[in-house]
Amino acid sequence: xxxxxxxxxIGLVFGFLLSVLTYHTVRAYTCLTQETDCNAGSSIxxxxxxxxxxxxxxxxxxxxxxxxxWWNPNQDQDAYxxxxxxxxxxxxxxVFKSWAMSYSTGSTAYWSWNKTHDVHGxxxxxxxWGGCSGVxxxxxGSSTTNCSSYTLSAGDAFVGLNPPLFANHTVMxxxxxxxxxxxxVDSNYxxxxxxxxxxxxxxxxxTTSGRANYxxxxxxxxxxxxxx
Amino acid sequence: MKLALxxxxxxxxxxxxxxxxxxxxxxxxxxxxxxxxxxxQPVHAAPTLDxxxxxxxxxxxxxxDHLSPVVVKEGETFDLEFVLSCAYIDIFPDCSPNGTLxxxxxxxxxxxxxxxxxxxxxGLRVFRTTLVAPMxxxxxxxxxxxxxxxxxxxxxxxPSSGTVQVEVVETFAEVLVPQSPEITTGxxxxxxxxxxxxxxxxxxxxxxxxxxxxxxxxxxxxEIALQxxxxxxxxxxxxxxxxxxxxxxxxxxSGDLEFQADGSLLVANFFGEKxxxxxxxxxxxxxxxxxxxxxxxxGPIFARIPFxxxxxxxxxxxxxxxxxxxxxxxxxxxxxxxxxxxxxxxLGIRWLDENHSRFSDPKAxxxxxxxxxxxxxxxxxxVKTNDGYVIVFRSDVMHVLWLDRxxxxxxxxxxxxxxxxxWNPYTLVKVTPDGEVWYMxxxxxxxxxxxxxxxx
Numbered sequence: 011x012x013x014x015x016x017x018x019x020i021g022l023v024f025g026f027l028l029s030v031l032t033y034h035t036v037r038a039y040t041c042l043t044q045e046t047d048c049n050a051g052s053s054i055x056x057x058x059x060x061x062x063x064x065x066x067x068x069x070x071x072x073x074x075x076x077x078x079x080w081w082n083p084n085q086d087q088d089a090y091x092x093x094x095x096x097x098x099x100x101x102x103x104x105v106f107k108s109w110a111m112s113y114s115t116g117s118t119a120y121w122s123w124n125k126t127h128d129v130h131g132x133x134x135x136x137x138x139w140g141g142c143s144g145v146x147x148x149x150x151g152s153s154t155t156n157c158s159s160y161t162l163s164a165g166d167a168f169v170g171l172n173p174p175l176f177a178n179h180t181v182m183x184x185x186x187x188x189x190x191x192x193x194x195v196d197s198n199y200x201x202x203x204x205x206x207x208x209x210x211x212x213x214x215x216x217t218t219s220g221r222a223n224y225x226x227x228x229x230x231x232x233x234x235x236x237x238x
Numbered sequence: 239m240k241l242a243l244x245x246x247x248x249x250x251x252x253x254x255x256x257x258x259x260x261x262x263x264x265x266x267x268x269x270x271x272x273x274x275x276x277x278x279q280p281v282h283a284a285p286t287l288d289x290x291x292x293x294x295x296x297x298x299x300x301x302x303d304h305l306s307p308v309v310v311k312e313g314e315t316f317d318l319e320f321v322l323s324c325a326y327i328d329i330f331p332d333c334s335p336n337g338t339l340x341x342x343x344x345x346x347x348x349x350x351x352x353x354x355x356x357x358x359x360x361g362l363r364v365f366r367t368t369l370v371a372p373m374x375x376x377x378x379x380x381x382x383x384x385x386x387x388x389x390x391x392x393x394x395x396x397p398s399s400g401t402v403q404v405e406v407v408e409t410f411a412e413v414l415v416p417q418s419p420e421i422t423t424g425x426x427x428x429x430x431x432x433x434x435x436x437x438x439x440x441x442x443x444x445x446x447x448x449x450x451x452x453x454x455x456x457x458x459x460x461e462i463a464l465q466x467x468x469x470x471x472x473x474x475x476x477x478x479x480x481x482x483x484x485x486x487x488x489x490x491x492s493g494d495l496e497f498q499a500d501g502s503l504l505v506a507n508f509f510g511e512k513x514x515x516x517x518x519x520x521x522x523x524x525x526x527x528x529x530x531x532x533x534x535x536x537g538p539i540f541a542r543i544p545f546x547x548x549x550x551x552x553x554x555x556x557x558x559x560x561x562x563x564x565x566x567x568x569x570x571x572x573x574x575x576x577x578x579x580x581x582x583x584x585l586g587i588r589w590l591d592e593n594h595s596r597f598s599d600p601k602a603x604x605x606x607x608x609x610x611x612x613x614x615x616x617x618x619x620x621v622k623t624n625d626g627y628v629i630v631f632r633s634d635v636m637h638v639l640w641l642d643r644x645x646x647x648x649x650x651x652x653x654x655x656x657x658x659x660x661w662n663p664y665t666l667v668k669v670t671p672d673g674e675v676w677y678m679x680x681x682x683x684x685x686x687x688x689x690x691x692x693x694x
Contacts, residue, residue, distance in 0.1 A: 071509070
């Protein structure tokens with residue numbers, strides 16, 4: 011009888027722990043990294059190009075980090091984070107979060123990512139070039155042509171693989187100038203830490219043209235998130 | 239035998255039946271506990287927007303993307319479009335800014351509200367209307383937009399001060415842009431190798447980043463100034479003496495420099511830096527006085543997206559306003575002063591489509607419309623010179639047009655600058671008052687070269 015009660019108690023405790031552990035494992039998956047806030051964002055039913063433009067603009071004067079995915083939108087460099095590392099997204103991480111792409115490769119579902127959450131996403135610049143596994147589409151340009159005779163919209167992006175200036179890089183368009191040029195959010199050499207201190211030599215800026223002649227360079231594509 | 243085994247197994251499993259049952263009950267209790275929010279994040283009160291986090295100049299709460307028509311013809315119908323987007327979608331994901339347009343009623347000068355039509359093409363929140371230009375030369379169309387967003391309780395006027403004015407002209411001087419002529423090369427003025435000694439410029443190559451000089455300027459006294467951000471300095475080259483001087487300053491690849499009428503050289507860092515008393519990184523202005531003493535910091539530039547420096551110490555900003563970061567005594571101006579006292583560019587440009595553009599010089603009463611058979615590229619320069627105007631179209635080449643004072647096309651030429659390092663079509667091309675066009679090229683092995691082209 012005593013053994014039976016012990017077994018029942020163990021069963022109850024195990025059952026309870028099993029459900030709680032399952033819940034936390036699912037949450038940890040959405041959290042992706044062990045941040046103190048563990049706050050990735052949330053699934054959302056819609057996300058517009060306007061929202062993408064607003065989102066990408068928050069990276070203005072924030073650092074760039076290769077493979078990075080988080081930033082605190084205060085137009086300044088934050089201190090090194092023991093878990094997330096240096097602040098700053100890279101180009102594909104910035105477009106991934108700004109387009110509210112799902113972490114699930116090939117899904118056109120929307121996910122509202124918190125900017126301070128460290129997530130790069132599964133897409134590299136080369137994946138954007140290849141159509142984001144179906145989540146984006148090519149509007150103009152190819153490996154041998156450019157977008158000179160196509161008018162792209164705010165929220166669209168340029169992507170290119172050609173060295174030297176546009177090797178594996180992508181930038182988002184935010185608007186047009188009265189002269190017909192594009193405003194883009196692009197990474198720039200900012201003169202900080204070029205000696206390795208904090209590796210903050212490269213920062214994001216909403217700017218005219220960007221740092222290469224994206225529209226007129228063969229091998230640069232104009233792409234749009236699906237289903238926009 | 240089979241029956242014996244089955245009975246043995248049953249006897250062994252029987253005591254665990256209660257365990258399995260309790261395990262199931264435990265799971266149910268767990269699920270109920272979780273679904274009741276026991277482990278959920280604490281529920282916060284309804285969000286409120288802290289408007290102190292935003293400012294109109296550097297970090298607006300709501301962006302208004304609008305291209306003024308700049309110049310229209312009498313009686314012509316033209317569209318106005320405003321793209322509105324919230325910067326606080328973290329707090330109010332469904333924020334929905336609305337706008338009411340106020341247009342000046344010509345006879346009495348009163349502003350009349352016009353409800354704009356909303357269009358969500360390609361997911362952009364666009365508000366538009368169509369207006370008709372008055373049938374009277376010299377009478378401008380004047381308007382402003384009142385923006386209101388109910389969730390964040392944001393209410394402001396665009397532009398923040400004054401109105402948008404569209405010049406109305408009787409007719410345009412029509413210019414047919416010729417097919418780009420055969421590519422030529424200008425006259426070589428200065429060539430510098432990559433390096434960090436007194437007569438070289440820095441090259442930074444890392445990942446996708448290739449940085450070099452981002453801007454240059456020429457003076458009437460034969461000086462060429464170069465921003466050398468990789469070596470964190472301004473280089474000043476004297477063409478007559480063939481000497482270099484170096485001025486250490488914090489620079490990014492994004493900036494400009496321009497000689498002023500008093501002989502001083504202004505230097506702008508458009509990425510900027512964080513200085514005492516400022517909470518974030520801001521673009522900065524520096525000056526080398528006419529005596530070419532030390533470089534000194536003037537102060538911050540409150541412009542979110544600066545294009546270039548002008549010869550009268552102004553900076554063209556994103557909304558086509560001229561920001562004046564320095565007062566008449568050469569001292570830096572406050573954020574408020576820069577916000578409240580902005581100028582308007584003396585010349586207007588408006589790219590209409592790949593084949594048509596408009597240009598205006600209201601003071602001289604000149605309005606030009608260009609059309610081209612093949613795509614012209616975007617307009618990087620429209621400059622008034624001593625003898626007329628220079629227009630620079632930028633596509634994969636640089637197409638330069640020289641026009642007389644009435645806007646009649648005189649000649650054109652095409653060059654193709656090589657760009658190994660980052661480009662900046664606004665600050666790596668300069669037009670002198672005499673109508674000479676200077677541009678910078680860069681190559682991987684050859685360093686940088688500055689060329690001059692004159693009217694053919």
